[in-house]
Amino acid sequence: MKLGEALACWPVVRQLREGDPLGLGRAAQSERSRALKPRSDEADHVVQSICPYCAGGCGQLVHVKDGEVTHIEGDPASPISRGRLCPKGQASKSYVQSPLREYKVKYRRPYGTHWEELSLDEAMEMIAQRIVDTRAENWEDETEDGNPANRTMAIGNLGGATLDNEENYLIKKLCVGLGIVQVENQARI
Numbered sequence: 132m133k134l135g136e137a138l139a140c141w142p143v144v145r146q147l148r149e150g151d152p153l154g155l156g157r158a159a160q161s162e163r164s165r166a167l168k169p170r171s172d173e174a175d176h177v178v179q180s181i182c183p184y185c186a187g188g189c190g191q192l193v194h195v196k197d198g199e200v201t202h203i204e205g206d207p208a209s210p211i212s213r214g215r216l217c218p219k220g221q222a223s224k225s226y227v228q229s230p231l232r233e234y235k236v237k238y239r240r241p242y243g244t245h246w247e248e249l250s251l252d253e254a255m256e257m258i259a260q261r262i263v264d265t266r267a268e269n270w271e272d273e274t275e276d277g278n279p280a281n282r283t284m285a286i287g288n289l290g291g292a293t294l295d296n297e298e299n300y301l302i303k304k305l306c307v308g309l310g311i312v313q314v315e316n317q318a319r320i
């Protein structure tokens with residue numbers, strides 16, 4: 132390195148040349164940090180969304196590039212969260228893209244010691260058949276007092292916090308239609 136270049140790298144010289152006498156701005160930046168760009172800079176477009184995790188309904192900005200979610204951050208325009216997200220909301224990109232995400236139905240049969248993979252059709256058929264059988268075997272026309280019941284107490288439904296309003300509405304409709312009256316959601320527990 133020539134003497135001039137070496138002197139130019141000296142912090143005091145950089146502070147004076149770059150108008151940063153206290154060394155708190157550009158003069159203190161390394162070349163690497165000077166070249167850094169926000170991940171959100173590369174997005175093709177940004178979509179406003181709502182965090183799916185809990186009933187808080189915090190606003191999100193979802194950055195998308197080539198059809199893939201690249202980054203999720205809080206939406207400052209949201210009157211609810213005003214740009215903030217809790218750790219769950221900040222990590223919600225993993226809800227879509229985590230390498231740990233399961234794409235196959237896992238089934239552990241009674242007394243089984245390992246998980247088996249099932250096709251979605253097979254799993255849906257098993258669930259439907261169990262509901263039909265359990266409902267038929269445990270149907271109650273009347274309560275113990277002789278009042279009309281038309282219900283089964285042998286099946287319950289517990290929803291998770293990632294279910295949205297519309298999904299919960301449909302689940303409740305389905306349960307009530309089947310005579311299932313024990314319907315609860317994790318968000319209320």
Ligand code: SF4
Nearest residue numbers: 182185188189217220
């Ligand atoms: S960011 Fe956190 S508090 Fe807000 S909706 Fe998501 S999970 Fe709930």
